[in-house]
Amino acid sequence: MEDTEIYNKLSIINVKNKLNLEERYAKGDNIYVTCPFCYEGNQSNMKLNVTNDSYYCRMCGESGFAIGLYAKIKYINNKVAYKRLIQEEAEMQTELKEIRKSVRKQDEEISLVYEYFLKMLGLNKKHYNMLQELGFSKEDIVKYSFKSIPQRENEKTEICNKLIKSGFDLQGIPRILS
Ligand SMILES: [Zn+2]
Known part of the structure; x- marks a missing residue:
């Protein structure tokens, strides 16, 4: 497997797409999605950083990295999450690409x-x-x-x-x- 292929599979963008997180807007190398951890009706924007593949929600304080985010939402451990992400094709589509271009x-x-x-x-x-x-x-x-x-x-x-x-x-x- 190519390095970029592995990178894509473990990237926050792939995780976002696998989890169907709703994109709200993007700024610089951050993409903001509806936070999956915040209470419904009180959902904040969770920040996904595409440079270091981290996530952070200011409202509920949830934070970590791509694999951990996938694991947490799927109720599996990081090892299982890693295996699953590596086995499936990466989905790298995002509106962020345009935003990145503009910066x-x-x-x-x-x-x-x-x-x-x-x-x-x-x-x-x-x-x-x-x-x-x-x-x-x-x-x-x-x-x-x-x-x-x-x-x-x-x-x-x-x-x-x-x-x-x-x-x-x-x-x-x-x-x-x-
Ligand atoms: Zn939150």
């Missing part, structure tokens, strides 16, 4: 951020050697401006901080460092 920055701005981002990266020795082994010449390596993507969390944070300090608003910029 996404214009392509021009995105490419500018990426350009700066790439400038901040170097190419480490290991990757340089790998490229040469693959048959890229020294000139090719410069021409295609190959870069090494940092692996450590603190390196990633540092780069984001530098970009923010350079005046970039990273809200709405898709993440390429996961």
